[in-house]
Amino acid sequence: MGAERTNAPQSRRLSTAAKRKLRRPLAAEHISEREGDDGTVRYLEGWRAIQLANAIFGEDRWGAEVVGEVTYRPIPQTGRRNATPVLGIYTATVRVTVAGCPSHSDVGVAAVEEQTPEHHATAYKAAVTDGLKRALRHLGAGLGNELSARVDGTDDICPAVDAEPLRREVLTIAERAGSDEARTREWVAEKYGCPLDELDAPRL
Numbered sequence: 001m002g003a004e005r006t007n008a009p010q011s012r013r014l015s016t017a018a019k020r021k022l023r024r025p026l027a028a029e030h031i032s033e034r035e036g037d038d039g040t041v042r043y044l045e046g047w048r049a050i051q052l053a054n055a056i057f058g059e060d061r062w063g064a065e066v067v068g069e070v071t072y073r074p075i076p077q078t079g080r081r082n083a084t085p086v087l088g089i090y091t092a093t094v095r096v097t098v099a100g101c102p103s104h105s106d107v108g109v110a111a112v113e114e115q116t117p118e119h120h121a122t123a124y125k126a127a128v129t130d131g132l133k134r135a136l137r138h139l140g141a142g143l144g145n146e147l148s149a150r151v152d153g154t155d156d157i158c159p160a161v162d163a164e165p166l167r168r169e170v171l172t173i174a175e176r177a178g179s180d181e182a183r184t185r186e187w188v189a190e191k192y193g194c195p196l197d198e199l200d201a202p203r204l
Contacts, residue, residue, distance in 0.1 A: 018056050021056045022139055031147070042147055043147065049136050066092055066128060074088040089111055091169050093107050094128060096132065107169075108129065109169075111123060167197065
């Protein structure tokens with residue numbers, strides 16, 4: 001019987017050409033913009049991130065998967081003023097694997113602003129897409145790592161989201177992955193340059 005074929009990337013070192021592309025900043029035509037509460041937001045769209053990854057690595061040299069369940073957390077509405085109404089947050093952890101590289105995971109989020117099946121479905125998918133983009137950017141500037149962490153492509157998340165539930169969600173997800181709170185807080189501080197309690201919703 002022949003060896004079973006899988007869709008997993010084959011093991012080999014990342015090519016010099018791919019490394020060069022990952023070090024190169026995003027071209028202007030690859031960056032999208034929209035107006036946010038604090039001015040113009042620059043971000044990488046999900047379809048564009050996949051297109052770039054295919055071009056850099058090859059369509060059969062990388063893959064992505066959702067780790068665990070996509071979770072939903074309702075946001076209490078009591079006492080909320082002067083903010084876009086957000087009913088809840090979807091959170092998704094996505095792992096990206098590239099042949100010749102360590103795998104990278106990150107957490108994506110998206111807000112639900114209306115209690116309809118369509119809005120829930122859109123936010124569910126947006127959280128997965130956000131997680132994919134955040135995981136891909138670990139690989140270098142060519143996949144968006146040099147875009148501002150505060151406005152780097154959370155296409156659907158509302159900028160007025162209360163960050164505290166997201167902070168708790170980060171700790172919960174890390175605990176499921178086997179990391180205690182102290183190690184998680186240390187990792188966040190090292191990665192983002194500030195304590196977890198000071199991170200706002202878009203950066204989370």
